[in-house]
Amino acid sequence: MLITSSEIMNLKGRDIISIRELSKEEINFILDYAKKMIPYATGEKSTDILKGKILSCLFFEPSTRTRLSFETAMHRLAGRVIGFADPTMTSQKKGETLADTIRMADGYSDAIVIRHPLEGAARLAAEFADAPVINAGDGAGRHPTQCLLDLFTIKMEKNRIEDQKVVLLGDLKYGRTVHSLAYALALYGAELIFVSPKTLGMPKEVIRECKKLGVEPISTSNLEKAIRDADVLYVTRIQKERFPDPEEYNRVVGAYQINRKILEHVKEDLIIMHPLPRVTEIDPEVDSTSHAIYFKQAFNGVPVRMALLSLLVGGRI
Ligand code: NCD
Numbered sequence: 309m310l311i312t313s314s315e316i317m318n319l320k321g322r323d324i325i326s327i328r329e330l331s332k333e334e335i336n337f338i339l340d341y342a343k344k345m346i347p348y349a350t351g352e353k354s355t356d357i358l359k360g361k362i363l364s365c366l367f368f369e370p371s372t373r374t375r376l377s378f379e380t381a382m383h384r385l386a387g388r389v390i391g392f393a394d395p396t397m398t399s400q401k402k403g404e405t406l407a408d409t410i411r412m413a414d415g416y417s418d419a420i421v422i423r424h425p426l427e428g429a430a431r432l433a434a435e436f437a438d439a440p441v442i443n444a445g446d447g448a449g450r451h452p453t454q455c456l457l458d459l460f461t462i463k464m465e466k467n468r469i470e471d472q473k474v475v476l477l478g479d480l481k482y483g484r485t486v487h488s489l490a491y492a493l494a495l496y497g498a499e500l501i502f503v504s505p506k507t508l509g510m511p512k513e514v515i516r517e518c519k520k521l522g523v524e525p526i527s528t529s530n531l532e533k534a535i536r537d538a539d540v541l542y543v544t545r546i547q548k549e550r551f552p553d554p555e556e557y558n559r560v561v562g563a564y565q566i567n568r569k570i571l572e573h574v575k576e577d578l579i580i581m582h583p584l585p586r587v588t589e590i591d592p593e594v595d596s597t598s599h600a601i602y603f604k605q606a607f608n609g610v611p612v613r614m615a616l617l618s619l620l621v622g623g624r625i
Contacts, residue, residue, distance in 0.1 A: 319619040323434040323441045327452040327488045328517075332495055338615050339460050344625060345611035345618075348384055357623035358387035364413035365391030367444070368400075368424040373584060374444045374454070377609035378421050381617055384610065390416060410436040418621050422446075425549075440620040448482040448550050454583050455488035457612040459496075461605040462540055465579050469496040475534050477503045477564065478544035478589060480510040482551070485583040486544055487514050490525070494518035500525035501534045505563045507556065508546070531564060535574050541566070541599075543582045543589050567591040571599060581605050 317337045324330070330338075347353040363382040367375050371393070379389045391413075392398055400409065406429060413420050414437040422433050423444040430443030430450075445451045462469050474493055476486045480502055491514060493500060500518060502510045502525055509527060518525050528534055535541050543566055551557040565588060566580065582590060582602040594600050618624060 317619070319616075320622045321440055322620055324452050324616065324620070325430050325434060325441070325443045326450045327455045327492050330452075335456065335459065335492070335495075338456060338612070338619065339463055341619065342456075342460050342608075342612040342615035343464070345614040348625065349381070349607075349611040349614055351384070354386075355384075355625050356386035357618060357625055358382065358385035358621055361385075361387040361419075361621050361623075362417040363387055363389050363391075363617065363621075364417040364420045365389055365393075365444075366395075366409065366413060366420065366422045367391065367393045368395045368422070368429075369445065371423055371444070373606050373609055374423065375421075377606075378442075378444065378453075378613050378617075380610050381613035385614055385618060385623070387418075387617070387621075391421075406432060407436045410441075413437070414439050419617060442616070442620070445484055447484070448547065449484055449487065451484040451488050451583075453609070453613060453616065454485045455492050456616065457605065457608045458485070458489050458542070458581065458583070459492055460612050461581060461601065461608050462579075464608070465601060466539060469493065469498055471497065471499070472539045473499040473501070473537065474540040474542060475501045475503055475531075475538045476510070476542050476544070477531065477534075477566075479508045479546045479560075480504045480544070481508040482547035483544040486542070487511065489542065490514050491517050491521075494521040494523040494525075497521075497523065499523070501538070502527045503529065503531050503534050503564075505529075505560045508560060532570060532573070535570070535578070537575060538578055539575065541574075541578060541580045543580065543586070545582075545585060545587050545589055562588060565589055565591060566594055568593050568597070571597065574599070 427447040427449035
């Protein structure tokens with residue numbers, strides 16, 4: 309039986325907890341739709357498709373881009389936002405459970421965005437809410453919307469995700485963005501190279517998933533060689549807050565840095581991405597090179613999240 313694209317793409321009411329729950333067709337659809345959102349994201353055009361709708365943004369962990377771009381996305385669609393950026397100012401402080409907080413937000417709003425330090429928190433939240441729940445990062449677990457905007461950025465810059473040679477650099481152990489992205493890139497058949505300090509390698513489970521999708525990632529500590537003929541370099545910050553032992557952190561801090569010198573022998577059209585915030589892993593002198601697209605990448609969070617909110621809550625441009 310022939311299935312029409314609108315049947316496949318009925319995402320209304322869906323929870324977005326892990327990128328693994330979206331098919332490649334659904335991801336492609338979201339990315340194409342996000343492209344149409346760009347003029348609305350910049351304010352060049354306006355729309356009110358989510359007028360009267362309310363989004364809860366519940367941030368139990370620090371955030372700048374993810375929270376602000378979700379808020380911007382909702383405002384650009386004429387919806388409203390409630391929520392908090394500091395859980396110490398909520399009833400959590402009085403001992404309220406996550407489940408009860410979620411039940412409240414579910415009653416107050418049409419969709420819930422949650423970031424939480426514990427892996428699995430977003431999945432738990434989804435069990436207690438009828439409204440769609442979007443995981444905006446759960447501990448060292450997953451970050452599906454960052455993954456979508458990362459894929460969107462590669463597609464916009466390179467026209468295609470397939471066959472790209474992508475180096476994922478940094479804290480691959482605790483970085484949730486790379487856990488989601490490695491899987492998704494494998495889904496598209498990209499070539500994957502993992503570069504990290506020895507103790508911060510990609511979890512075996514993620515490597516296994518890539519292999520299952522037919523991609524054999526290469527793990528190396530030779531950064532210069534790895535980036536020589538790469539198309540995409542995705543840099544991550546060492547996730548200091550996730551280290552159980554500060555000594556472990558002290559041993560790896562400052563272990564790698566992208567600077568102009570190291571970029572002398574890379575391809576002219578190499579793009580450098582970073583989910584941000586960056587600390588010392590990209591020297592600011594790189595910002596003015598044509599390789600640096602991380603600020604553009606951060607902007608892309610707006611059209612991508614607009615597309616997602618529009619599809620999950622209902623109302624299409
Ligand atoms: C990332 C995160 O929170 O996982 N930031 C983001 O969402 N843009 C990366 C990080 O904090 O290093």
